Structures are given as C-alpha cells and as structure tokens.
Amino acid sequence: MEKITANIYDGAQAASVVVADKIAEQINNAEAEDRSFVLGLATGSTPLGVYRELINRVRKGEISFKNTYTFNLDEYYGIGPEHPESYRSFMERHFFSQIDIPPENTFVPDGLIPRSDLPSYCKSYEKEISEHGGIDVQLLGIGRTGHVGFNEPGSSVDSITRLVQLDDLTREDASRDFLGKENVPLYALTMGIQSILNAKQIFMLAWGKSKAPIVSKALEERPTLQIPASLLQEHEEIEVYLDRPASSELTRVKQPWTAGEIAWDDKMMKHAVSWLSLKSQKSVLKLLDKDYSEFGLSGLLASKGPAHKINIIGFNSVQHTISGWPGGKPQTDDETRPERSTPFPKKILFLAPEPQDTCLSAGATIQRLVQQGHELKIAVMTSGKNSVPHEETEKYFSFCQKIHDLSDLQEKLLQGLDYDKLDDEIKGKIKASLRRAETLSALKILGVEPENILFLDLPFYENGRERNYLPTEDDKRVLSSTITEFQPQQLFITGKDLEPSTVQSICYEMATDIMNDFSTEDWGKDCWVWLYESEKQIFNLGEIDMAVPMSPLEYANKSKAVFQHHSQQDQTPPITSEERLTWPLKSRSDILHAKRYDSLGLAEYEAIETFVRIRL
Numbered sequence: 001m002e003k004i005t006a007n008i009y010d011g012a013q014a015a016s017v018v019v020a021d022k023i024a025e026q027i028n029n030a031e032a033e034d035r036s037f038v039l040g041l042a043t044g045s046t047p048l049g050v051y052r053e054l055i056n057r058v059r060k061g062e063i064s065f066k067n068t069y070t071f072n073l074d075e076y077y078g079i080g081p082e083h084p085e086s087y088r089s090f091m092e093r094h095f096f097s098q099i100d101i102p103p104e105n106t107f108v109p110d111g112l113i114p115r116s117d118l119p120s121y122c123k124s125y126e127k128e129i130s131e132h133g134g135i136d137v138q139l140l141g142i143g144r145t146g147h148v149g150f151n152e153p154g155s156s157v158d159s160i161t162r163l164v165q166l167d168d169l170t171r172e173d174a175s176r177d178f179l180g181k182e183n184v185p186l187y188a189l190t191m192g193i194q195s196i197l198n199a200k201q202i203f204m205l206a207w208g209k210s211k212a213p214i215v216s217k218a219l220e221e222r223p224t225l226q227i228p229a230s231l232l233q234e235h236e237e238i239e240v241y242l243d244r245p246a247s248s249e250l251t252r253v254k255q256p257w258t259a260g261e262i263a264w265d266d267k268m269m270k271h272a273v274s275w276l277s278l279k280s281q282k283s284v285l286k287l288l289d290k291d292y293s294e295f296g297l298s299g300l301l302a303s304k305g306p307a308h309k310i311n312i313i314g315f316n317s318v319q320h321t322i323s324g325w326p327g328g329k330p331q332t333d334d335e336t337r338p339e340r341s342t343p344f345p346k347k348i349l350f351l352a353p354e355p356q357d358t359c360l361s362a363g364a365t366i367q368r369l370v371q372q373g374h375e376l377k378i379a380v381m382t383s384g385k386n387s388v389p390h391e392e393t394e395k396y397f398s399f400c401q402k403i404h405d406l407s408d409l410q411e412k413l414l415q416g417l418d419y420d421k422l423d424d425e426i427k428g429k430i431k432a433s434l435r436r437a438e439t440l441s442a443l444k445i446l447g448v449e450p451e452n453i454l455f456l457d458l459p460f461y462e463n464g465r466e467r468n469y470l471p472t473e474d475d476k477r478v479l480s481s482t483i484t485e486f487q488p489q490q491l492f493i494t495g496k497d498l499e500p501s502t503v504q505s506i507c508y509e510m511a512t513d514i515m516n517d518f519s520t521e522d523w524g525k526d527c528w529v530w531l532y533e534s535e536k537q538i539f540n541l542g543e544i545d546m547a548v549p550m551s552p553l554e555y556a557n558k559s560k561a562v563f564q565h566h567s568q569q570d571q572t573p574p575i576t577s578e579e580r581l582t583w584p585l586k587s588r589s590d591i592l593h594a595k596r597y598d599s600l601g602l603a604e605y606e607a608i609e610t611f612v613r614i615r616l
C-alpha cells in the first residue's frame with residue numbers, strides 16, 4: 001500500500017543515528033571531492049535527534065561543517081531572529097552554536113522583511129539555493145496537517161518560497177512554544193513544494209503516535225493537495241524514517257494480515273474482529289463469512305472460522321475489557337476481568353507527567369477507585385509552569401494585587417510592579433502556584449484529598465524548556481523514592497509511544513526504567529502497570545485491556561474537574577459548532593470510545609476511559 005516504503009525502527013533514536021550516518025557520509029564524500037555540501041534543514045522536535053548525533057560527530061572530529069551550506073525550510077513571519085521562538089533562534093540553540101559551521105553559511109528566511117519586498121526576497125532565497133548548487137539532502141518533518149515546511153493543505157506542486165497563512169491545527173501544535181495559540185504568528189515564510197522537490201535527496205522523518213494518521217495518508221494515498229507531504233511521492237530519491245508508533249496506522253502494520261500469513265492469537269483476533277466490525281459498520285455478532293473474506297480476512301476464516309465462532313471469541317474478548325471495578329472486584333472470579341480481585345483494597349499510584357494528565361484521561365476512573373476504598377495517591381511529576389500563558393498568569397497576578405491593596409498590609413512586596421517587569425523566575429513561581437491550585441481543585445472534585453497528592457517538581461522540567469528537556473539521575477532519584485516508599489500494587493502512567501521530546505514520553509521512560517529496576521523485588525513483581533491515554537493519543541479498540549464506563553453524571557463531574565485546569569484550555573473558542581460543543585474540554589476520546597463499543601454491539605454507555613496493560 002505504501003507508495004514510498006517506510007523504514008521502520010524501534011525508536012526515534014535508532015532511526016536518527018541512521019539518518020545522521022547518511023548525512024555524515026555525504027559530508028565527508030563532498031570534502032574528499034573538494035566540493036561544498038548543501039543541507040536543507042527543518043525545525044520542530046523531529047530532527048533534534050539527528051542534530052544531536054551530528055553534533056557528537058563534530059565533537060569527535062569525524063565530520064566538519066566548514067564546507068557545508070545550510071538552508072532552512074521556513075520561518076515565522078512577523079518575528080525577528082532574536083525572538084526566542086524564531087526558527088533562527090531554534091537553529092542556533094539546537095545546532096549551529098554547537099557545530100563548526102561558519103555563520104555566513106547558514107540561511108534561514110528573514111521573518112521581518114516588509115510585505116512590499118517579499119516577492120523579490122522570496123525569489124532571492126530560491127536563487128541563493130541554486131547558486132550554491134541546489135540542496136543535496138533535505139531533512140523534513142511532517143506536521144499533523146500533512147504540511148512539510150509550512151506548506152499547508154492546498155499548497156500546489158509548483159509552489160516556491162512564499163508567504164503562507166498557518167493552519168489552525170499547526171498553530172495549536174505551536175501553542176506550547178508560544179505559550180498560547182493566540183501568540184502564535186498567523187503567517188510564515190516557507191520554501192515551496194517545488195523547492196523541496198528540487199532537492200537531490202529527501203529524508204522525511206516522523207516520530208510518535210500523533211503523527212501516525214497523517215503518515216499513513218501521506219505514504220499510502222494518491223498524491224493530493226490536501227496532504228502536501230503526499231506530493232513528495234513523485235521524488236525518486238526520498239527515504240522515509242519512522243519509529244514504531246508513527247508507523248502504527250500504515251496498512252501493513254495495522255492490518256498485518258494484508259502483508260502475508262500471520263499467527264492468529266487471541267490478541268490479533270480481537271484486533272481483527274473489532275477492526276472488521278468498525279470497517280463494515282456491522283456489530284460483531286452479525287458478521288458473516290463473506291464479510292471476513294471481502295475485507296481481506298479469509299486467512300482468519302480459514303484458520304479459526306466459521307464466522308460465528310470467530311465472532312463469539314472476538315465479542316467476548318472485547319466484552320471482558322469492560323469493568324466498573326478498575327482496581328479489581330473483590331470476592332469474585334477474576335479470570336476474565338482486567339484486574340485481579342486481590343489484594344483489596346489496593347495501593348494505587350497515579351503518575352501525572354503534567355498536572356492535567358490524570359484528570360483528562362482517567363478522571364472518572366480515579367473517582368471510582370476512591371469511592372471503592374483504595375488507597376490512592378497521585379504524584380504530579382512536573383510543576384506544569386512551562387505551559388501557562390502570560391495572559392493567564394497576569395490575570396491572577398493583578399487579582400492578588402487587588403487583594404493586597406484591600407488588606408492594607410505593610411509589606412506590599414509586589415505592589416505597583418507590572419507583571420511584565422517581573423523576572424522569569426518569579427513568573428515561573430506564580431505559574432507553578434497557579435497550576436497547583438488548579439490541580440488541587442480538580443482532584444478535589446474527583447474525591448482525592450490534598451494529603452494524597454504529591455508534587456514532585458522534577459528538576460528536568462524546572463530547569464528546561466519545551467522541546468529541550470534533559471532528564472538526569474536527580475530526576476530518577478526523586479521519582480524512584482516516591483514509587484518505592486509507597487510500593488504500589490497498581491501504577492498508572494501515560495506517555496508511551498509519544499514523540500520522545502515530550503514531557504509525557506520522558507516521564508514514561510523514567511517510570512518504566514524504575515519499575516524494571518525493581519522487577520525482581522516482591523512488590524515490583526506484584527505491581528501491575530497500566531497506561532492511560534495522553535491528550536493526542538487515542539487507543540485503538542484492539543489494544544484496550546480495560547474500559548471503565550461512566551454514567552452521564554460521572555462524565556459531567558469529570559468534565560467539571562477538567563475545567564479546573566483553566567490555564568491549559570485554549571483561550572480562543574473554535575470556529576465550528578461541533579467543536580464548540582466540547583470546548584474547552586479538549587479530550588473527546590471518552591465519548592468516542594463509548595460510541596465505538598456501542599457500534600461493536602456491546603452496551604451503550606455515555607463515555608468510557610480506556611487503559612492498556614504494560615508488561616515490562
């Protein structure tokens with residue numbers, strides 16, 4: 001199905017090493033032949049691993065960038081090179097300042113060119129590239145809209161460097177960098193699709209589950225203007241590198257039976273039956289032999305058929321994921337239940353990489369666990385300060401000042417000072433306090449007492465910035481003592497399969513490393529690890545091990561808790577009425593899961609939270 005066959009690696013790191021190898025080899029070849037090398041560069045989280053690898057090689061003396069010219073794909077329009085979120089700053093921070101490239105060899109479009117000069121400026125950017133002999137290797141990430149560079153849907157195949165308007169989804173993805181979508185520039189300068197196609201070779205990379213849907217469209221569908229990355233299919237020298245999660249929506253991965261014979265174990269049958277039921281829009285128990293064969297599942301039919309036999313197995317395995325007792329149901333046969341009935345009650349630890357995470361994806365489950373009498377603790381791993389917009393903080397700051405004025409206190413520490421004049425450290429502290437207050441009130445709604453909430457404030461987050469977090473042993477030590485002191489019997493965590501630079505992914509890796517360290521201890525062996533969803537990750541039906549349904553009232557209560565995380569909500573209401581219905585509650589997967597279970601022919605619930613068991 002793939003028009004360009006992707007290279008799939010276990011992790012982004014392994015893939016980045018391969019890409020860096022290839023670039024390093026070409027740089028050295030160019031040097032041996034006494035010619036310069038021209039590298040097309042991208043920004044975003046995706047190429048960071050490649051940059052780190054290349055930096056290492058420069059440090060080890062294996063390559064030099066003295067003879068390399070670089071051209072960046074794009075730049076936000078309306079902000080200057082000094083702006084911390086400009087792509088020029090990004091490149092300096094993550095790459096240029098750490099390699100031996102002469103500054104005059106690096107080209108990044110200038111976001112401050114006056115509008116009237118843009119046509120000639122854009123032409124000159126193209127001319128500069130061709131005068132340097134054209135791009136030898138173009139590095140590319142892919143946006144969730146399918147954009148490459150900033151060529152948003154609708155960009156034509158023959159587009160060249162120009163001013164473009166950014167898509168709403170793209171601005172949402174950039175909102176964490178700019179602390180709020182309203183601060184993300186509306187326009188950008190970008191090389192065009194044609195400029196990218198002119199490169200002699202293209203390496204396109206994508207990591208993490210949130211990219212999986214667009215990656216499969218870009219590689220498998222016919223080239224279309226609606227998915228700009230699909231237009232690259234016509235390039236003869238394009239290589240695509242994915243980690244496993246980013247490849248998860250490719251046909252050969254999602255429907256492995258289309259790629260040849262496979263072993264039909266229970267898990268694969270559950271996956272295939274639920275897939276077929278959704279695809280054919282028939283409930284599981286109504287599927288016929290002909291449905292299996294028409295949708296390419298004759299192999300399953302041959303080895304496990306007829307249809308009604310497979311249907312029952314598939315139906316039961318999905319049915320058994322549903323449980324109103326997420327901590328296990330006491331004094332019952334638990335053979336087909338997702339959790340053990342004993343011990344009861346359990347010691348349960350929820351790890352929240354960022355303060356809003358547990359509430360968003362497991363709020364109703366938390367409430368249920370508390371009501372069912374478990375000893376539940378929530379460890380909030382980071383303060384969450386780095387994702388609070390200034391506008392939000394300023395509002396609370398001026399509120400505090402008003403209070404201060406009223407109370408006629410002698411020490412008016414902050415009185416009179418504008419928010420803008422505060423230094424970043426104080427601003428960070430205000431933001432962290434704000435997020436603590438939000439978390440406490442959200443969890444209170446779910447029934448969690450303040451003494452059961454731990455704020456770890458892991459140092460990697462306190463000292464880092466978005467896309468640039470570097471966890472150390474200090475972080476691991478804090479987390480490890482939190483887990484080992486409590487010795488939980490259930491550990492809930494999120495962040496698997498996400499892009500590796502995200503806070504959630506970093507926290508997941510740390511937590512699972514620690515659990516592996518204690519896997520031989522009694523409590524470690526007894527502890528079941530459950531994965532809950534992240535904001536941009538929706539589990540597929542076939543992979544869900546536990547589905548916790550909720551009533552309309554419970555869903556309303558959970559929504560109320562989610563609303564407490566006010567600083568995390570998009571301050572700009574969406575344009576479409578369908579989206580406005582659920583705004584500002586970002587997570588709609590609870591409703592989606594309930595609809596899916598319903599269409600499989602199972603019970604119809606208002607909403608469902610879902611979990612995957614992690615076997616370390």
Ligand code: GLP
Binds near residue numbers: 044073170
């Ligand atoms: C950004 C950049 C693209 C980049 C894409 C994906 O907006 N303009 O060049 O490939 O979006 O970003 P990330 O790698 O952070 O997912």
